[in-house]
Every structure is written in structure tokens, then in C-alpha cells.
Amino acid sequence: MHKEHTLTKNQQIIFDLIDKSPEPMKAYSILFNVQKKGIKAPLQVYRALDKLVEIGKIHKIESRNAFIACHNSSCQVANATAFSICEVCEKVTEISSVGLSKYLANFKDKDGMKYSKYNLEFFGLCKKCR
Amino acid sequence: MHKEHTLTKNQQIIFDLIDKSPEPMKAYSILFNVQKKGIKAPLQVYRALDKLVEIGKIHKIESRNAFIACHNSSCQVANATAFSICEVCEKVTEISSVGLSKYLANFKDKDGMKYSKYNLEFFGLCKKCR
DNA sequence: TTACATAATGTTATATTATAACAATTTAAT
DNA sequence: ATTAAATTGTTATAATATAACATTATGTAA
Helix, strand or coil: CCCCCCCHHHHHHHHHHHHHCCCEEECCCCCCHHHHHHHCCCCHHHHHHHHHCCCEEEEECCCCCCCCCCCCCCCCCCCEEEEEECCCCCCECCCCCCCHHHHHCCHHHHHCCCCCEEEEEEECCCCCCC | CCCCCCCCCCHHHHHHHHHCCCCCCCCHHHHHHHHHHCCCCCHHHHHHHHHHHHHHEEEEEECCEEECCCCCCCCCCCEEEEEEEEECCCEECCCCHHHHHHHHHCCCCCCCCCEEEEEEEEEEECCCCC
């Protein structure tokens, strides 16, 4: 569960937009959508995004340079994320699997090193596109 | 194991450079390094990179926008990749774990869907930086 | 070996993603 | 109230990536 944070004005505006979006949003699409609310510059968007990622309210889909709201209430550790991405329609779904997250958190590399932070992106076809 | 491909001139030049590099290389760093060999434009680099990724000779580190040569000879499926990334020195190592790749290839999401393609990036501190 | 399709190249321009630098303002904790 | 930390606003620019089009090379089948 996330530590509660009071979002600032810009953070709240941008989080609300991403949270309402059915698909991941790109930074400049966000910018375009919040210009009527007074957020005029890319940096204002990126700063809010950085903070929202940091506190775990949103995640970045690295392979797509896009952002989605976190809907994974069982998420114990921020920055331990897994997604499925449809290669046809680009639908992205956050995966919340206790088994998967335990497996990855306990995975040891050949030096015996464990990692609490990771990002996993699965690629395939979603139900609709199959 | 990779299907053998004969690389074209540009692909070979760029692959050799990445292959020799001890760390992931970024596209414009590659461009700078191959200009003396006649590759002058970003697009020439990106086209070679796209092809090299497609045939599995290199991988893209998505969170870093950088490319490394594949040294994972046990890699059965191109585009099923795992890396560890040091958050201090940015050292990147490809992980070749049969257990991990089997686990991920057999992982089923809540719809019962399996994925043969994935990209996993672990973040932490490398041996040196620990 | 010619014809044809496919892939790769070269080139210019431009789109997209992201950060640097600095001043001003707000917020939260003494 | 004072002050440190975080956030905001703003301009400029850096870094990453693709569009569009003309040309050349390569592989394959008649």
C-alpha cells in the first residue's frame, strides 16, 4: 500500500488525467491536455511525473515512454512493477501476481545478489487482438 | 542460439562497436564513433540498431535508451531478456538464468495468457558499488 | 543472366522526449 | 515569524527518434 502523500496542484491535475485515461499517456499528450489548466511547459509536466513515479502513484512504461496510474493495491514495494503490453493495440495492464513478485524479489543472480526493484514488461497479444 | 545472419556493412560496423564496448552505448554516442567510417546520419544508426535488435545480436536497455551486445548464448528466444542495472555506476549485465527464463516463459497472467517475449530490468547496486 | 522484389543506404528535414539554469513562490517544521 | 525544503514558472536547449524520398545493393526465380 502506498504511503499517503498530499499531492500538489500540478501533481493532482496530472495524476487525475492519467488516472482517468484508459491507456498510458505520453508526456506531451499530458501537456496538451492540461494546458487549459495553466500548466504550460514540458518541465512542469515532467516534474510532476517524476514525483508521481517516485511516490508510486504512477508507473512509467519504459518501452513506450508513457505513464499509467498504479492500480495495484497489493504493491508492497514501489518500483517493483510488471506489465503486459499488447503489441497490436498497445493496451497495457499492470500485473499484480503475488507469485511473480515473490519470485522476482527472491531471485538471486549468479553472484547471489537479490533485487527489490525491477521492471518487467511482457509483450504479446491481448484477449481482443488474439 | 541465434540464427546466423550476414550483417551488412553498416550493421557490422555498429555491432562491432557495441560489442567492444564495456558498457551500453547510446545512439548518438554510436553515431559520433562511426562518423569516421562514413556513417553520418542518425537514421543510419537507428536503422542498423533496429535490425540488430530484431535479429537478437544486441538488446536495448529500455530504461536507459542504450544498447548492448547479446552475450547470452543460451538465449532461446530473441526478445526474452533480463538485465541487472547498477543504479550508481550504471553497469549493466545480461542475466542468463535458465530458471528465470523458464519461470517467465511459463508465467500465466490472470487470463491464463503466456508470453514468450518480455524484458526484465533489475535495479540495485553492483558488487563494486555495494 | 535478366528481371523483379526486397532490403539496405544516403540525405535532409523534422518530430518527439527530456533536462539545464535560474528566479519566484509556497509549504511545512521549528 | 523564521527558515529550509519543496514546488512552481519560465526560457532555452539537449537528447532521442522518425518521416519522406531518392538511390543502390542483394537475393531469388524464370
